[in-house]
Amino acid sequence: MLHLYKYAKPLIFKVDPESAHQITLRALKTGILRPCSGFSSDTLKQSLWGLEFKNPVGLSAGFDKNAEVIAPILKLGFGSTEIGTVTPLPQNGNPKPRIFRDPERGAVINRLGFPNCGAVLFKKHLEDYRKTHDRSLGVVGVNIGMNKEQTDPAADYCFLIKELSEYADYLTVNISSPNTPGLRDLQEKGPLTDLLGKLTQTREELEGRKPPILVKLAPDLTEKQQEDIAETLLSCKIDGIILSNTTLDRPDYLPPDFSDQKGGLSGLPVKDKSTALIRNFYKLTKGKLPIIGVGGISTAEDAYEKIKSGASLVQLYTGMIYEGPLIAQNINKGLVDLLERDGHNSISDAIACGHFSA
Numbered sequence: 564m565l566h567l568y569k570y571a572k573p574l575i576f577k578v579d580p581e582s583a584h585q586i587t588l589r590a591l592k593t594g595i596l597r598p599c600s601g602f603s604s605d606t607l608k609q610s611l612w613g614l615e616f617k618n619p620v621g622l623s624a625g626f627d628k629n630a631e632v633i634a635p636i637l638k639l640g641f642g643s644t645e646i647g648t649v650t651p652l653p654q655n656g657n658p659k660p661r662i663f664r665d666p667e668r669g670a671v672i673n674r675l676g677f678p679n680c681g682a683v684l685f686k687k688h689l690e691d692y693r694k695t696h697d698r699s700l701g702v703v704g705v706n707i708g709m710n711k712e713q714t715d716p717a718a719d720y721c722f723l724i725k726e727l728s729e730y731a732d733y734l735t736v737n738i739s740s741p742n743t744p745g746l747r748d749l750q751e752k753g754p755l756t757d758l759l760g761k762l763t764q765t766r767e768e769l770e771g772r773k774p775p776i777l778v779k780l781a782p783d784l785t786e787k788q789q790e791d792i793a794e795t796l797l798s799c800k801i802d803g804i805i806l807s808n809t810t811l812d813r814p815d816y817l818p819p820d821f822s823d824q825k826g827g828l829s830g831l832p833v834k835d836k837s838t839a840l841i842r843n844f845y846k847l848t849k850g851k852l853p854i855i856g857v858g859g860i861s862t863a864e865d866a867y868e869k870i871k872s873g874a875s876l877v878q879l880y881t882g883m884i885y886e887g888p889l890i891a892q893n894i895n896k897g898l899v900d901l902l903e904r905d906g907h908n909s910i911s912d913a914i915a916c917g918h919f920s921a
Contacts, residue, residue: 568887580662591635598638602892604899609911611853612775614702618642620891623857623878624706629680630688637701640892647706648737651719653681665821671881674826676742677708689730705731721765731774739781739808741827752791759799775802782807782836793847803853807837830881834859838872845873863897871917
């Protein structure tokens with residue numbers, strides 16, 4: 564039934580985006596959206612942070628906010644899925660409507676504000692998944708955030724590290740959503756150094772599993788901010804970076820009724836900006852921190868561009884809205900062809916190769 568998406572898409576797009584998302588989640592839960600036949604290639608496999616990724620294409624945070632459809636997503640051909648953003652306490656997020664599409668330009672604006680079921684129910688869903696599925700199905704990252712009313716961000720992040728580390732393959736510290744007031748201020752050097760110091764200490768004090776910690780950053784950083792952040796991530800011994808979250812920028816070509824909406828812009832309009840950020844952070848960190856590239860990925864060529872710029876892995880979400888549930892499988896097939904064309908024996912060989920070409 565997956566190949567029928569192109570016929571169902573016009574009907575889906577007549578429904579408001581948030582309702583369409585809930586319909587998709589139900590379809591995954593009930594099996595209406597069935598697993599792909601599967602595409603795999605040894606060329607796409609790699610090991611990072613002691614984790615085995617069967618392919619580099621992941622689903623980014625925001626789709627499976629409450630850890631409800633981990634297995635169905637991985638069975639669509641994704642090598643990883645990042646669930647969340649989860650906060651310690653349940654919260655409703657910002658008032659609706661809060662998601663807006665621009666199909667012609669492959670873009671979405673959202674101002675969700677971390678709506679989620681909270682850590683207790685999220686943890687139960689994740690525990691249930693771990694009881695019934697082997698880790699070989701795919702890598703499961705957990706994106707953690709702070710509640711809107713929290714005045715001590717470190718308290719929320721440290722709590723979630725303690726609660727969820729046993730079940731997470733890796734943890735992503737989300738300090739870059741534009742929809743939680745004050746969150747992006749944590750990207751400044753002083754607050755960031757203080758926060759990451761507390762988080763890594765909390766992780767090291769865990770008695771059980773100590774998952775790698777990644778930091779997700781905004782694409783709207785100045786050159787000086789990027790330099791400061793890169794230095795801080797290295798000094799705090801953070802394990803990796805996700806580049807990038809949604810942007811507050813509004814390209815001139817977007818229609819006014821769409822671009823005037825408040826929130827973060829994702830999809831094709833952020834593609835080049837996120838790729839430039841990947842390229843710069845790879846240079847600033849001298850390739851020492853693995854990067855997950857996010858932003859505007861709809862095709863194998865889009866993913867390959869980010870990999871050549873320095874990303875070890877990629878993630879997408881908006882691309883799946885417009886291209887449908889076969890997107891991961893299609894990108895992986897295309898990546899194998901691109902690697903073969905360029906004479907690479909593995910995906911690892913292509914990482915940052917754009918930095919060394921003429």
